[in-house]
Amino acid sequence: MILTIFGDVHGNLVALEKMFEIEKAQTDFFVCHGDVVNYGPWTKECIEFLKNIQNVKLLKGNHEKYFIDGNYDGTNIVAKAFFNHCFVNFDDELVRIISEYENDFQVNEFSIQHTINNQYVFADTNLSNLQIDRNYIIGHSHQQFELEKDNFKIYNTGSLGQNRQFINQSCYLKLDTETGKLELKNFLHNIDLVINQMKSARYPQICIDYYLLKNRI
DSSP, X not given: OEEEEEOOXXXXXXXXXXXXXXXXXXXXXXXXXXXXXXXXXXXXXXXXXXXXXXXXXXXXXXXXXXXHHTOOOOOOHHHHHHHHHHXXXXXXXXXXXXXXXXXEEEETTEEEESOBTTXXXXXXXXXXXXXXXXXXXXXXXXXXXXXXXXXXXXXXXXXXXXXXXXXXXXXXXEXXXXXXXXXXXXXXXXXXXXXXXXXXXXXXXHHHHHHHTSOOO
């Protein structure tokens, strides 16, 4: 079985639709490890798009939890500005839908989940204090990489909708459950469509600048 695993969509319908166009004919099952919501201008549309996919497992990320709780409890002023803008139009039905997302998904010897112990794991993270007893496929840090610790693997899919290294690059991975082959994948999408929609939706300038100032390929 071929799995396409992705996450950190963050309201980027342009990237989400393009990935499905690329992979739907070659994928038996999709897994989203969370953070469908917030940041980008199409949170509702991304939720509804994924709700209509039959062969997908949807997991919660930290931003789903913020939206379920109705509160962003972090200290990042940019993230707070995005939450305040995006949550205004979030209704009870959308809360109900994302509340049904699960926390993890087990396949072969991998645990697929948003992150490990609520930590940000980056490509250069010192893993000495991170205790793991299995292989993981995660997201959360918006960086695509492969790490190894204590003979276990950690793969990060990277972000589909908000790559913080190159804002117009979408990252995800594919897993062949029969052969065990795992492939890190990426493609480019038109980030200007996202930014223009943010402007039309009257996002705060601090949010628009966050996207405008990111590097591109």
